[in-house]
Amino acid sequence: MILDLSFREISRRLCRPLSAILSAICLSISSVVGTASGAAGPANAELPAEILRLWPYHASLVVLGFLLLVWGMTFARRKGPGWLKKHRALGVTGSTVAIAGAVTAFYMVSAASSVHFRVPPHAYVGSFIVLLLMLTPSFGLLQLKVAAERRGRVRGVHRLLGRALLLSMAVNILFGILIVSSA
Ligand code: HEM
Ligand code: HEM
Numbered sequence: 001m002i003l004d005l006s007f008r009e010i011s012r013r014l015c016r017p018l019s020a021i022l023s024a025i026c027l028s029i030s031s032v033v034g035t036a037s038g039a040a041g042p043a044n045a046e047l048p049a050e051i052l053r054l055w056p057y058h059a060s061l062v063v064l065g066f067l068l069l070v071w072g073m074t075f076a077r078r079k080g081p082g083w084l085k086k087h088r089a090l091g092v093t094g095s096t097v098a099i100a101g102a103v104t105a106f107y108m109v110s111a112a113s114s115v116h117f118r119v120p121p122h123a124y125v126g127s128f129i130v131l132l133l134m135l136t137p138s139f140g141l142l143q144l145k146v147a148a149e150r151r152g153r154v155r156g157v158h159r160l161l162g163r164a165l166l167l168s169m170a171v172n173i174l175f176g177i178l179i180v181s182s183a
Pocket of ligand 1: 073089092133163
């Protein structure tokens with residue numbers, strides 16, 4: 001019960017920052033699109049050519065993964081008919097797509113310079129996200145398999161990891177947009 005209340009409280013506190021971050025992402029995307037269609041050259045002049053060529057693939061995959069995960073979370077919140085199947089399918093698909101996006105980032109940096117973690121906050125938060133992308137669906141599936149008395153605890157961990165994952169993805173998308181728009 002105490003565990004449940006604290007998760008509800010955490011969710012209430014995360015709700016406002018998450019929506020503020022999402023608005024910031026939308027604003028930043030529109031400013032990057034504006035830059036790309038206009039004076040893209042000088043803004044991106046310091047990024048290696050391979051990164052300039054490949055970042056849209058990396059960004060598209062992680063943003064698509066993020067959107068699928070957010071969509072999946074809405075089913076878990078509303079709990080309409082068949083919500084678990086949709087939540088599970090979107091969770092697993094979204095995680096796979098986002099991990100593919102992170103692998104693309106690794107390939108992109110290898111092809112450009114072989115100097116990994118050159119942009120520490122984005123790269124370290126990105127690696128933490130990859131860990132959460134593996135742990136969250138695992139705990140989601142695990143909660144359906146463990147004994148009834150341990151289910152609540154595993155479910156609590158799953159919810160906490162899920163919210164931490166979505167929040168850190170939103171923040172890292174913002175960091176990524178800042179790299180490509182101000183490098
Ligand atoms: C990365 C993928 C996933 C993310 C980000 C995620 C996230 C979440 C979140 C945030 C909640 C809490 C929703 C709320 O506020 O009430 C939740 C609930 C739940 N998730 Fe996931 N989930 C993922 C994958 C999965 C998978 C693969 C399963 C396996 C079937 C699963 C099973 C569940 C269940 C059963 C609940 C309901 C817990 C309750 O009764 O409130 N999730 N998930
Ligand atoms: C949740 C979303 C994201 C994750 C998990 C993620 C993950 C990563 C990781 C792990 C790296 C470092 C790779 C390495 O050093 O080996 C990286 C690099 C990079 N990412 Fe992302 N990323 C995300 C979103 C974005 C977005 C939305 C953009 C662009 C709009 C972006 C642009 C870049 C760029 C340009 C680099 C190369 C930085 C450099 O070394 O010069 N990322 N990303």
